[in-house]
Amino acid sequence: MSPMDTGITLNELVYSLVARIPSGRVMTYGQIAALCGSPRAARIVGGIAHFGSEELPWHRVVNKRGGLAGAFPGGRSAQAQLLEAEGVSVSAESIVGVDSLMWWPPESEEQL
Template sequence: MVEALVAQIPQGRVMTYGQLAALCGNARAARIVGGIAHFGDPDLPWQRVVNKQGGLASGYPGGHLPGSDTLRVSSVYQ
């Protein structure tokens, strides 16, 4: 379910791990969503999933800078 929701996040928008967890039925499961993101399908736009401070998690697949560059190009993260 998490991966299906991530696939639906439009370009130029982001969601937090907590928001995704809430949509899955458990707002307190943000860490579980993070684990799914870490091991999930690398072709999904995981760079659109941010922490509660609005930044990329330190364990972002592909490293922090590639994700930041992707978000910057999308005009989301400055």
């Protein structure tokens, strides 16, 4: 199934997913891209984030290594600060136990 079939674009789906990430939880670019139907389109997620709405919790979006985004507005420190404020432990520039904090949306939501 492709997002295009539903008439929704990848970026729209990314917005929905990011907006639904609960506090204290994080998602990886690859994970979001995979949910969109393009596991190799992690780059697009990053690009969308750069041009996306600032209202969305992009600070909860990190890379597979648990590392923070490089061009986050304010710097990685700002993103780390936001994550720690939500109860996420951040060591240096990587999240501690990011795999445990990996959040996954309900299967029903995948059909969006």
